[in-house]
Each structure stands twice: as C-alpha cells, then as structure tokens.
Amino acid sequence: MDLWFSEYHQEGVKLSINVDREVFSCQSEYHHIALFDSKEFGRILTLDGELINTEKDEFFYSEMMVHVPLAVQPLIRNVLVIGGCDGGVLRELEKYESIETIDVVELDEKVIQVCQKYFPKNQETFSDKRVRLHFQDGLKFVRGKEAAYDLIIVDTANPFGINESLFTREFYGNCYKALREEGTLISQHANGFYEEDEEAFRHIRHRLISVFPINKIYMSSVPSYAAGYLLFGYSAKKANPETDIQVAQWEAQKIHTRYYNPEIHRGAFYLPNYIKELI
Amino acid sequence: MDLWFSEYHQEGVKLSINVDREVFSCQSEYHHIALFDSKEFGRILTLDGELINTEKDEFFYSEMMVHVPLAVQPLIRNVLVIGGCDGGVLRELEKYESIETIDVVELDEKVIQVCQKYFPKNQETFSDKRVRLHFQDGLKFVRGKEAAYDLIIVDTANPFGINESLFTREFYGNCYKALREEGTLISQHANGFYEEDEEAFRHIRHRLISVFPINKIYMSSVPSYAAGYLLFGYSAKKANPETDIQVAQWEAQKIHTRYYNPEIHRGAFYLPNYIKELI
Known part of the structure; x- marks a missing residue:
C-alpha cells in the first residue's frame, strides 16, 4: 500500500x-x-x-517554548499551558524541580485521551503530580485569574477557527492579569514566509503589543511545519529574554535537551531582515 | 490545469x-x-x-554564502564560484566594490544560458565586467592554481552523482592551494535532519577537516529545501567567522540585504544540540 x-x-x-x-x-x-x-x-x-x-521533530518547538523562558526566569513555580495536548511541552516543563504546579487547559478531552494512549513516551508526563488537567475553553479558564502564574504557554498554532478566542485582545489581557509581576507569556506566531502565515503573525503580534510592554520574537527550525520554521512571541512584564538569560543558573540544573542550548537561545532572537521588516 | x-x-x-x-x-x-x-x-x-x-527564497542562501565571508574579510579581491548557475551568489558578490574579479566555473554551459535568459533579474549579474565564465569541470579548473583567490564558494548541493568530484579530498586540497594565506572556502553541507542528508553532511565535513585548520558550520533557513534549512561550511586558513566579524566595516559599506545582517551572522553559528552532536 x-x-x-x-x-x-x-x-x-x-x-x-x-x-x-x-x-x-x-x-x-x-x-x-x-x-x-x-x-x-x-x-x-x-x-x-x-x-x-x-515524533521526530516535536522536541524542536517544545524545547524552544519551555527552556527559553525558564533560562530567563529560574524562579518559575506555577505554569499554565493552554493547548499542548501531545505532552511535549509538559515533558520539558517537568524537567525543572523548581516548578510546583502545571495547569493544562484543553477544550477537547478526547484529544488528551488519545495522546496519552498513543504517544507512550509522553504518557507519564500527564500523570506527574504537579499536573492538573482542565477540560474547558482557555479564554474562560483564564478569565478572572489574578497573579496566579509565572509563565503561560499558549501551545496552539492557528489564530483562526476553533482557537480564535485564544488570539484576541481580551484573552491576552486576561493572561496579563493572570501573570505575576515578573510573568511571561509564550505563544506561537506562525511564520513570516507565506502570505497567510504572515497575516496570522501580524494578527497575533498586533494584539500582544497592545497588552504587554515587552514583546520579542524568536525563531526555531521545525522541518515538518510550513516554511520549515516557527516564530514565537516572548511577551513579558519585565524580563528581556535576550539580555536577562541566566546561563550559569540554567546550566547548573543539568537539564538534558536535544535542541535547546543557551547559544541557540541567543541566536533565536537574531532575525533575518525580511522578518524584522514585519515587526 | x-x-x-x-x-x-x-x-x-x-x-x-x-x-x-x-x-x-x-x-x-x-x-x-x-x-x-x-x-x-x-x-x-x-x-x-x-x-x-x-525566485522567492533563493536570496536566503545566496546572501548567507556571500555576506558571511565578506563581513569577516573585507579585503576579498579575487573570488572563485563553482556552480552557482542561477546568478544569485554573483548578484550578492557584485555588491562589493572591493571585489576585482569573479571566476565562475560551471560544467554545463547550457544551464548558464538558460538561467541568463529566464531569470531576468539576475541576467545583468553575468555581464558585470568582473565576471569571467569558464565552462569546465571544477576540479580540473582549480587543479594547479596557487594563491590565486581570497574566497572560493562551492555552490553545489549534492555530494553524489555528477558533482561528486567537487566533494573529494583532492578537490578540497586543490582549493586550499588555490587560496591565499587568509583564504576561505564556503560550501553547502546539506542538513542534519534526514538520514541521507546527514550522511552527505558527514561525507563533506570529514574531507574538509582533513584539509583546513578552521572548519565552522553555520545554518540558514531555506523554506523550499529539505528540512527547511541548509548547513554551510566555513573553512578557513586563519579567520574565525564567529569572533573575527568586522561589523562596523561591513555596515559602513551599506550593502542592501533581505536576509543577512551581522546579528543573523552570529546566530547562524549557534547550532541546536542534535546538529552539534554530528560535528
């Protein structure tokens, strides 16, 4: 066949x-x-x-969504993950002993069940004691939360369709309130190569800029994704991920990674001119 | 249709x-x-x-093959390009007033004719007075040349098949002799993601290391290529492209680029762990 x-x-x-x-x-x-x-x-x-x-290249972006903020803020204790059904982001978060709770919010319970069953490597990640699963809409979950998290990771790619509410100014505003004063929001920004993705990029960035004072863009290779790469947004209340990276502290934790390292962290924020022009 | x-x-x-x-x-x-x-x-x-x-993403790798060595060695006068039929690398080289001659060696005259005719934007690049076209085998051309070039760019991707002779120890040895004492060789190294490409990478790297004292690997996004990126080799007699970049001098020349900038130059040498493991 x-x-x-x-x-x-x-x-x-x-x-x-x-x-x-x-x-x-x-x-x-x-x-x-x-x-x-x-x-x-x-x-x-x-x-x-x-x-x-x-399975082959999920670690590229899972590592880049997790270790970039954790290397900047080693004191992250409470994390909110919106989406991230496959468990890759969870697996990376759980490498940090300092993290105390991880709330995972996913609308579709069935997706989580399927991923737990069919991605055996990531199965254990869902049973970690720090993980609390919430099957509900991300926007509703975050609404009303105040200074509850150090880090929010929005692990959903598409600003149109069913996830549209997770790319609104209202959602980002609620995330801002849900974060403590050193808090950070990491989100996917599509790519800057194809017209549709460029549109998605502008859509997300425009809304984030209206809410967070610091908004940096970084890049990771992802061979199976459109254009072979993904852009991420690092939106923060205080930290600058380019200058505030705590290399020695991160290295002292001896976190095993297959993509991320402190050099690639720095390099990821250096963008080609055609992407800079979008910003 | x-x-x-x-x-x-x-x-x-x-x-x-x-x-x-x-x-x-x-x-x-x-x-x-x-x-x-x-x-x-x-x-x-x-x-x-x-x-x-x-046409859409050729500038990604053409710029990265040219501006990386030119930002490290602003005094490049004589360049040899092997392959590079489409004129992209030529176009970028011609942006430098300091370059005096560009020898282009391509086995297949027909390919050059076709590219001149059908890529109108790059057509002028072939008629620049500094360009000398040689329709012959790259290995034969470079054999016997001594201290004739400051920079050699090998713009061919595949170490197997018709270009095989351009990926041998003999070829690289001849390139070494053809370069002056500050000389640099830039070559494509496929990617480190797929098994076949990883094999090509090892094949090229192994041979280069046996000839040049300095061999650095750098990376560029290329959406239309396998895995969405390309690795390049920076093989040099003296210069270290990570530390010896002359940012002020490069910027003073006001070269217009759409991908390259001195930050992306630095970031390109920061490699993900899975690629570092290949090195």
Missing part, C-alpha cells in the same frame, strides 16, 4: 509524508483526530487534517 | 509546489533542465528533477 498524508502549507504548496498506516481516527465533539505511523517522522498527530506534531 | 512539481526530500517525504506552467525544458549534455512558474515560489529552476532554486 502506498499511503500519503499531505498537508497544505499554502494553497499551492504541500508537504506529503508517506505513512505505513492510520493508527487511530475518530470524530470528537471538536475535532477529527487522526494518528499515523511513518518511517521518516515516526508517529504523527493530525487534527482536522492539519499536522499538529510528529 | 492542476500541475504540481514534487521533490522528494527523502524516499517518504516530498514537497509539492503548484505550478502554472513549464516555462522551458531541455536535455543538455549533462542535465535535464526545466523551469516552472508558480504562484507561491515564483520561477523555479530544476536540474534532473531536483529543485535548485526558487
């Missing part, structure tokens, strides 16, 4: 991955969930036909 | 670009040459079915 999963990066550009089989699929209340096994990318999770992550 | 150009990044991974039409195709003595027009990537050049460059 010759079976290919294809994802459109743009109307006229698609990446196709040869898959051995569909491991599982179902229609939940919110998504069509499907998992595939492939030789090149290992197990692949898709929601509504969109590639969410692959 | 629904026409797609597909390139296999690996046996089980392909990138497909929707094309409006085939602009031109022919079989030369060495290659099947074909050009397409596409909405997302503009004009695309392919040789033997492999994507060589696209």
Whole structure:
C-alpha cells in the first residue's frame, strides 16, 4: 500500500509524508483526530487534517517554548499551558524541580485521551503530580485569574477557527492579569514566509503589543511545519529574554535537551531582515 | 490545469509546489533542465528533477554564502564560484566594490544560458565586467592554481552523482592551494535532519577537516529545501567567522540585504544540540 498524508502549507504548496498506516481516527465533539505511523517522522498527530506534531521533530518547538523562558526566569513555580495536548511541552516543563504546579487547559478531552494512549513516551508526563488537567475553553479558564502564574504557554498554532478566542485582545489581557509581576507569556506566531502565515503573525503580534510592554520574537527550525520554521512571541512584564538569560543558573540544573542550548537561545532572537521588516 | 512539481526530500517525504506552467525544458549534455512558474515560489529552476532554486527564497542562501565571508574579510579581491548557475551568489558578490574579479566555473554551459535568459533579474549579474565564465569541470579548473583567490564558494548541493568530484579530498586540497594565506572556502553541507542528508553532511565535513585548520558550520533557513534549512561550511586558513566579524566595516559599506545582517551572522553559528552532536 502506498499511503500519503499531505498537508497544505499554502494553497499551492504541500508537504506529503508517506505513512505505513492510520493508527487511530475518530470524530470528537471538536475535532477529527487522526494518528499515523511513518518511517521518516515516526508517529504523527493530525487534527482536522492539519499536522499538529510528529515524533521526530516535536522536541524542536517544545524545547524552544519551555527552556527559553525558564533560562530567563529560574524562579518559575506555577505554569499554565493552554493547548499542548501531545505532552511535549509538559515533558520539558517537568524537567525543572523548581516548578510546583502545571495547569493544562484543553477544550477537547478526547484529544488528551488519545495522546496519552498513543504517544507512550509522553504518557507519564500527564500523570506527574504537579499536573492538573482542565477540560474547558482557555479564554474562560483564564478569565478572572489574578497573579496566579509565572509563565503561560499558549501551545496552539492557528489564530483562526476553533482557537480564535485564544488570539484576541481580551484573552491576552486576561493572561496579563493572570501573570505575576515578573510573568511571561509564550505563544506561537506562525511564520513570516507565506502570505497567510504572515497575516496570522501580524494578527497575533498586533494584539500582544497592545497588552504587554515587552514583546520579542524568536525563531526555531521545525522541518515538518510550513516554511520549515516557527516564530514565537516572548511577551513579558519585565524580563528581556535576550539580555536577562541566566546561563550559569540554567546550566547548573543539568537539564538534558536535544535542541535547546543557551547559544541557540541567543541566536533565536537574531532575525533575518525580511522578518524584522514585519515587526 | 492542476500541475504540481514534487521533490522528494527523502524516499517518504516530498514537497509539492503548484505550478502554472513549464516555462522551458531541455536535455543538455549533462542535465535535464526545466523551469516552472508558480504562484507561491515564483520561477523555479530544476536540474534532473531536483529543485535548485526558487525566485522567492533563493536570496536566503545566496546572501548567507556571500555576506558571511565578506563581513569577516573585507579585503576579498579575487573570488572563485563553482556552480552557482542561477546568478544569485554573483548578484550578492557584485555588491562589493572591493571585489576585482569573479571566476565562475560551471560544467554545463547550457544551464548558464538558460538561467541568463529566464531569470531576468539576475541576467545583468553575468555581464558585470568582473565576471569571467569558464565552462569546465571544477576540479580540473582549480587543479594547479596557487594563491590565486581570497574566497572560493562551492555552490553545489549534492555530494553524489555528477558533482561528486567537487566533494573529494583532492578537490578540497586543490582549493586550499588555490587560496591565499587568509583564504576561505564556503560550501553547502546539506542538513542534519534526514538520514541521507546527514550522511552527505558527514561525507563533506570529514574531507574538509582533513584539509583546513578552521572548519565552522553555520545554518540558514531555506523554506523550499529539505528540512527547511541548509548547513554551510566555513573553512578557513586563519579567520574565525564567529569572533573575527568586522561589523562596523561591513555596515559602513551599506550593502542592501533581505536576509543577512551581522546579528543573523552570529546566530547562524549557534547550532541546536542534535546538529552539534554530528560535528
């Protein structure tokens, strides 16, 4: 059998991955969930036909979403993760002994169940005692929270469709209130290469700038994603992630990483001219 | 009509670009040459079915191959380019008034003719008075040259097949002799993500290390290439591209770039752990 999963990066550009089989699929209340096994990318999770992550390169962005803020603020104790169903971001957070609680908010309970069952490597991450799962809308969850978190990670890619409420000024304003005075929000910003993604980038950035005083953009290679990279937003009340990185403190914790290191942390904030022009 | 150009990044991974039409195709003595027009990537050049460059992202790697060495050694006068048929590297080199001669060595005269005709933006670059075209084998051309160049750029991607002689210890040894005492060789190293490319990377690096005392690896995003990025080798007799960058001198020349800047120069040498492990 010759079976290919294809994802459109743009109307006229698609990446196709040869898959051995569909491991599982179902229609939940919110998504069509499907998992595939492939030789090149290992197990692949898709929601509504969109590639969410692959076993082979998920650590690229999971590490960059977690270790960048943790290297700047070693005293992060309470974390809120919105989305992040596959457990990659959780796995990286749990490497820090200093973290006391991790609230994970995901609208679709079924997605979490499926990921727990079919990504065995990340299964344990959900049973860590510090993790509290909340199956509800992210915007509703964060509304009314005050100075409860040191770090919020919004691990959802698409500012349109079902996640739209997680990319509004109201949502970011609530996140600001939910963060303590040294707090940081990390979010995905698509890429700056294709027109649609550039639009998504501007949409997110425009809203974040109206809420947070510090908004830096950083970049990570992600081979399975559109244009081969992802931009992230580092939005903070106080810390500057370029100058405030605590290299010695981070290294003393001996966190094992496969992508992140303090050099790549610095380099990730150095952007090509065509992306600088978007900012 | 629904026409797609597909390139296999690996046996089980392909990138497909929707094309409006085939602009031109022919079989030369060495290659099947074909050009397409596409909405997302503009004009695309392919040789033997492999994507060589696209109008939209060619500047990513052309700039990174040229401005990185030129920012380290502002006194480069004589340059040798092997390959580089599309003119992108030439265009970037010609931005420097200090450069006196550029020898371009390309085996296949037909490829150069086609690129001159069908990439109108780069057409002028070939008629610059400093450019001397040589239609011959790169290995033969460089053999016997002594202290003739300040910079050699090997703008060919694949260490297997027709270009194999350009990735041998003999070729690199000849390049070493052809370079002056401050000389630098820039070469493409594929990527470190897919197994085949990792093999190509090791193949090239192993040979370069046996010839040059300084061998640094740097990275650039290239959305249309396998894994979305390309690794380059900076092999030099003396200069360290990380510490010897002459920022003020480079900036004083007011070179217009769309990707390169001195920050991205520094950041390009900061590599993810999984690539460091290959080195």
